[in-house]
Amino acid sequence: MFLQHTQNSHLAHLARKHKIINYVRYVDDTFFIFSPNYTNIQAILNDFNAIHPKLHFTAEIEQNNILNYLDISNHKTPTNTETFI
Numbered sequence: 001m002f003l004q005h006t007q008n009s010h011l012a013h014l015a016r017k018h019k020i021i022n023y024v025r026y027v028d029d030t031f032f033i034f035s036p037n038y039t040n041i042q043a044i045l046n047d048f049n050a051i052h053p054k055l056h057f058t059a060e061i062e063q064n065n066i067l068n069y070l071d072i073s074n075h076k077t078p079t080n081t082e083t084f085i
Helices: 002-018 039-051
Strands: 020-026 029-036 066-069 070-077 083-084
Touching: 002 020, 002 039, 029 039
Parallel strands: none
Antiparallel strands: 020 029, 066 070, 070 083
């Protein structure tokens, strides 16, 4: 409930500020898609970690255009995203 409240209270502002394209949350795991032309992961982390002192967000950065999220591999291509289970 706390994460849901936090998301409802802060996500809209932070999404506009960092031009976040997409956001997905499952329990306490979040997945962001953003353009590095407008922001960077460290700026997003700094803002999210400033929301509440008991919350600590960390980041996993894609390697070779692949990022694992919830045991699913997401492969970024120039025109699309492919998902592999």
